[in-house]
Amino acid sequence: MVTAGSNKWGMVVDVDRCTGCQGCVVACQSENNIPINLEEHFNQRRAIQWIRIERYWEGEYPNVKARFIPVMCQHCGNAPCEPVCPVYATYHNNEGMNVQVYNRCIGTRFCANGCPYHVRFFNFWEPEWPESLKNQLNPDVTVRSRGIMEKCSFCVQRIQRSTRESERDNEVLEDGDRGLNPACVNACATNALIFGNFNDPDSKVSQIKEDAMKEGGRGYRLMENMGTDTNVVYLKKVDQSVEVTHGH
Amino acid sequence: MALTRRQFLTLMGGSAGAAVLFQACGLPEKELLIDSPAAMPEDLVSGTDNWYATTSQQGGVSEGIVVRVMEGRAKKVEGNPDYPLNLGGHSALSEASLQGLYHPDRISAPLVRTGPRGSSEYREISWEDAVARLSAQLTELKDSNEANKAVFVSNPVGGHAGLVLDRFVTATGARHLSYEAVENNVLRNALKEVFGTDSIPEFDIDNSDLILSFGADFLSSWVSPTRYARGYGEFRQGHEHRGKLIHVDSRFSMTAANADQWVHVNPGTEGLLAMSIMQVLSADHSDAVFGELDSDGILDSYSPVNVADVVGVSADVINKIAEDFSHSEHPIALGGGSAGAHTNGNQNLKAIYSLNRVASNIGKKGGVILNPESPIAGVSAPKATNTFSEFHRLSEEMKAGNVSVLMVRDADIYYGMTDTADMKSALDNVPLIVSFAGMMDDTTSIADLILPQHHFLEDWGTDIPVAGPGYEMVGFQQPVVRPFFENRGSNLGTKGFADILMTVAQVMGQDLGLSADTFKEVIRNDARKLYDLRRGQVVSSSFEGFWNGVLQRGGWWDTEAKERAEPAVKRLDGVDRAEFGGTNQEFYLQPFISTLGDGTGASLPWLQAMPDAISTATWQTWVEINHKVAEEKGISEGDVLEIRPSNGRVIRALAMPNPAVPPDTIGIPIGQGHRDGGRYSAGRGANVLSVLDPKVDSDTGSLAWAATRANITMTDEWIRVPKFENTVPEFPRDEHHHIIEITSGEDH
Structure with a gap:
């Protein structure tokens, strides 16, 4: 059960389920009014993807593998991006999320420098859409102007809307509610992404985390050695052909 | 120590020491809550959103979707969690359909060409005029007994739109060809020969424990990728034992990347490999099925040693695949994509699908589940398309002046046909090209008359999928928004494809026998047939309740209505060597x-x-x-x-x-x-x-x-390749700190 104020939002990413299909990437762009990444944006290495698929090569033809991993803001409990912001545009809220206040941001980009996961993206241009495509923009999400930092918000607008509406209607918001889930989670066909409340011991994410973080479990965190205390738990890729546990 | 935000900013501005001071104080939580982004400025919007269920059938892939609509505009597409084909997930193509709906270059009124062909010079005309022009041409051909000089080329259309199209071409006497740039004909033909089925069966990937796929990039683009991806997730981590995926392909595709083992074969030898695997299995098993499958004893010539060099895979590897296949409880074999796109494509796919015979998995958990017929008589899934050879002949006929009117709908033959078939110049010879496209495509850009159809999110329809879920289903497509160009008035703007055909037929004085004036009525009338069945997941005491139910749920299906017939075992045929265009090319x-x-x-x-x-x-x-x-x-x-x-x-x-x-x-x-x-x-x-x-x-x-x-x-x-790789710096990695951790799974 989800009630406002008592939550710690987090995600579980099962790398063994992920196929690298990019469905989450496009769903995120649709939900969050991410500017269209044109060819020149890629060429300047300034394309914006709040969630991205990283592809790692292993070996050579014919014994070659490509491995995929989705990476989004890890919503660190100990976030390196937060203390460097001179204007408090990025900070930790009381629901465990690392949030970005666009109208505070002055574009120093210190936070992007500080983020070891490289999930913060800067708007180098004023976002542009042809007039008719603006009809698709999500009215729940601010369009970021030039000079503003942006990143994955765990679709905070969905959390807000669904908790508000459930309170209004006196309904219980269940774990895994599709109105609550971020867009990427709902889009994922293989169910590689699971979202929920780590403060609720009965939530799916809590249960998976508890099991996965046991000795011999598949759980790990990205760059745990940095002490970031992330709210995203990854589950290891399984490959029966490997002799010992390794990675990229 | 309490610190307000304003004090904090002052301190921060003062010195670096202030930042340390601040950290020692902890987060000023209450202060921050006031401006919590979770309550601003998103919170200022109090619009109500509605989610409508409909179906997306773009590019031949059926998906049930729900569309978020606010203030009359579609904002977001998500998978319909109830829809049997995708159960909640959705493809990027479905998501991106919103950009098709609000595309800045949509055609907003009927157009007639004014400049030379291909010049993009058009003039808007009224619907009345546009329909009159087309119907006059068709009537003239019909009256002079030359109706077969009218040709309708469409995408594969099924459901009720397919019904209307069938009736339309019958009534006007036009010839109908359906077109896909990347054909599924070889696949459908092979499935028909091996399993005796016109549709594409359900492959129960979810419950399989060994997938042996040949050329079928089923996680990315083949037949119904969202559904297979859903099954794949369960196949990997949804059961006690993790399934194994062996992917045979001449290219390293996305599916190959996700496979436990990618077996690279020489192009066009996929069928030989499948035969060889069966040869190994037939030697190991005195299975009765081989008596029927291989009554001619042809398998012997496909032993691993015999084919290894041609296929490019060692005999040991072939033996090992056969062993994996026979030791699995629920093995399944899939084939398609490039494996079927060779001169021996049909033979390849027949051999591959015959592996399922050896596995005896037809109609079983984790196997090949055949689809029943459509629950509505006369309304079916899209039929197999016409082949490249037939379109090649069509281009010859165009050149010979035997095509006077060409009608095209979502079939971009100008783009998709290889230049060696000469379609581009053949199209020059067609006096009238009429397109129903709502957006310019290459064929439409040389059309003389354009009757723009609605986007599918503005139109009615039904979805009877070729690749059904293994039981009876009819998806319902409903308009989720009002037509975007509605403001242009009823004589301009776009119209539903089936409604346009019904109007043209009406103006021509042809009765399509649909006993309805609008396409919506056609569908509603047939929904009554489903209602009368009194079974399925939507049952209601009134038809009105039923109709609302199917529109809300996105369709009607009956999980109990399965195909029971067991198709006869088809004897194996030999597999020839593939031939290639050119031999000296590198x-x-x-x-x-x-x-x-x-x-x-x-x-x-x-x-x-x-x-x-x-x-x-x-x-x-x-x-x-x-x-x-x-x-x-x-x-x-x-x-x-x-x-x-x-x-x-x-x-x-x-x-x-x-x-x-x-x-x-x-x-x-x-x-x-x-x-x-x-x-x-x-x-x-x-x-x-x-x-x-x-x-x-x-x-x-x-x-x-x-x-x-x-x-x-x-x-x-x-030219710099626009790519995402290196857009963000690479993570620091060493042997102790991995980004993707990999386990052999042994420690479970």
């Missing part, structure tokens, strides 16, 4: 589907900007080449290469070396190189389909699109 040219489908997605910027799974390239046409081969030839990423098959055609593409490309192969994504299609696709990249040799599958006459060989030549040009 590389096998492997076209593949990346993010743009068969080219229909090229107009949508989200799909253009979606990184290719393997190369992460976007927006361009690139050519995959083995990185060592590239190094030897002095080719680096972004070098513009000319691709030259033996047929004399040439396209240019950007070199994109990677370590997984077989040294004798180059891969080029399908989808770019459009002459039109709006601002995001026109004139961008190159169309690999246009340079293919006109080789066909010898059994079906379908295009053998993987049977072209080509040389590459370097040019002086270099």
